[in-house]
Amino acid sequence: MDGFSFPGWPFVALDFLGGYTFQPLEGYVEFFSFDDSYLQRLRGGDFPTEQHFVDYFGQLLLIKLRSRLRSSQTVDDIRQETFVRVLKAVRTGSVRSAEGLGSFVNSICNNVLQEHYRSSARSVPHDDAPLDPPDASIDLDGMLVAKQTREQVRHTLSMLSEKDRRLLRAMFFEEKNKDEICSEFGVDRDYLRVLLHRAKQSFRTLYEQAEQRKQVSAG
Amino acid sequence: MGCMQIMNHDEAIRLKAAEKYLLGELSAELRDQYEDHYFGCVECAQDVRTGAVFLDNARDVLGSGSVVVAESGGKRQPARSGGWWTALLRPAFAIPALALMLLVAGYQNAVTIPHLKTALSQSDTAQTLPSFSLISENSRGGAPLAISVPAGKPFSFFVDIPPKGGYASYVCEFQTESGIPELSLSISADEAKRTVQLLIPAGHLASGKHVLVVRGLDSQGKPDADKIGVASYPFSLDYTK
Numbered sequence: 001m002d003g004f005s006f007p008g009w010p011f012v013a014l015d016f017l018g019g020y021t022f023q024p025l026e027g028y029v030e031f032f033s034f035d036d037s038y039l040q041r042l043r044g045g046d047f048p049t050e051q052h053f054v055d056y057f058g059q060l061l062l063i064k065l066r067s068r069l070r071s072s073q074t075v076d077d078i079r080q081e082t083f084v085r086v087l088k089a090v091r092t093g094s095v096r097s098a099e100g101l102g103s104f105v106n107s108i109c110n111n112v113l114q115e116h117y118r119s120s121a122r123s124v125p126h127d128d129a130p131l132d133p134p135d136a137s138i139d140l141d142g143m144l145v146a147k148q149t150r151e152q153v154r155h156t157l158s159m160l161s162e163k164d165r166r167l168l169r170a171m172f173f174e175e176k177n178k179d180e181i182c183s184e185f186g187v188d189r190d191y192l193r194v195l196l197h198r199a200k201q202s203f204r205t206l207y208e209q210a211e212q213r214k215q216v217s218a219g
Numbered sequence: 220m221g222c223m224q225i226m227n228h229d230e231a232i233r234l235k236a237a238e239k240y241l242l243g244e245l246s247a248e249l250r251d252q253y254e255d256h257y258f259g260c261v262e263c264a265q266d267v268r269t270g271a272v273f274l275d276n277a278r279d280v281l282g283s284g285s286v287v288v289a290e291s292g293g294k295r296q297p298a299r300s301g302g303w304w305t306a307l308l309r310p311a312f313a314i315p316a317l318a319l320m321l322l323v324a325g326y327q328n329a330v331t332i333p334h335l336k337t338a339l340s341q342s343d344t345a346q347t348l349p350s351f352s353l354i355s356e357n358s359r360g361g362a363p364l365a366i367s368v369p370a371g372k373p374f375s376f377f378v379d380i381p382p383k384g385g386y387a388s389y390v391c392e393f394q395t396e397s398g399i400p401e402l403s404l405s406i407s408a409d410e411a412k413r414t415v416q417l418l419i420p421a422g423h424l425a426s427g428k429h430v431l432v433v434r435g436l437d438s439q440g441k442p443d444a445d446k447i448g449v450a451s452y453p454f455s456l457d458y459t460k
Contacts, residue, residue, distance in 0.1 A: 034261075060264055063271050064254055067243065102259030110251075148397035153276035155399045169281040172274055178242075193238040196270070199277070200238075204269045210398035213430065213451060 363453040370458040380411035386435030
């Protein structure tokens, strides 16, 4: 890892529960199309495009990596290294099709991840290290948006039945075994998926409405 | 990784891949295929990100207990012999219950009853009603209206419903800045032809930023397709002593 860092790195790792907690998706409904012009701008080092690229794929990489790694430092390192390699490839013209950009980012990340596994196997396994301490940095703007998102999630949860809330709590807060939860609540695995789908959709509607209003009032 | 199969969008939807992915229920092979797909599919990527944000925040909210959550576990206590009423007479239940009753009675005497008396006397006397106009407010520019009202008193807004869309009726909904509904009321198309006065009962809106969103409804009472509504009026509210 060569310590390359991007201007305007959009992530603030607020580590509440020992793992990453997502910052709200600022501008996530903002639409950029990944076409040839996007690729050209990225190749030319256009700052807003680079920022969008890092913001968009940074969140996807975070979701992917934290399901495999425990250390937030390792997640950050792999994410940074993935961006370094992808942007280098873009600038040298190795990426020719904008359509395959996402898949390319994912495959580079897979390569970096494999290298990490191999080097970890040779040395002390990093991911057995204790979980990282909370990040001391405070981003007031981010915290305000985080507060709104939490309020939207709270509202979404309050619309669920008590049983469904208890079920989600058992699953995601108490982290109980899913089979145990199913037998305790008398439901099957499909019910869990449908419950998550419904909750996710209502949250998404609420979130997108608030985003649209923000965009309208911003002019 | 060898020769990986490609998952297309329809397959991802059919498999309910986003939910299974977030629940960690996809096999390693399908997980890799889905990741390869959602990195290149804006719609699926948005689905996964929304789900991840929801789950992260839900974990915190459910853990903090700020949503009404019944006790976890769900294990029932074994039934006691002697009927439910004998349990009521047990000291372990009866003493705290008695203490609670005394507390409730004390609270009623000291707070609830005087408050009701005041409210009753207020309803019999003429009084001023702070009123504010949102008529000239526009959702597309200018600073939002900032109002200040005495705490514990009702107040009202004057609003004009924009004459567009030919809706059968309208709903005026007060929301928090982040879109959580607080109060709503229906307005008929006839009422909407004139300036409407909306009365806000005391204590129903917290101080802070709010938005009044007006939505059109069709003849079946269904909302219009436009999620933003026919008008929205942001305002900030402050209470004075």
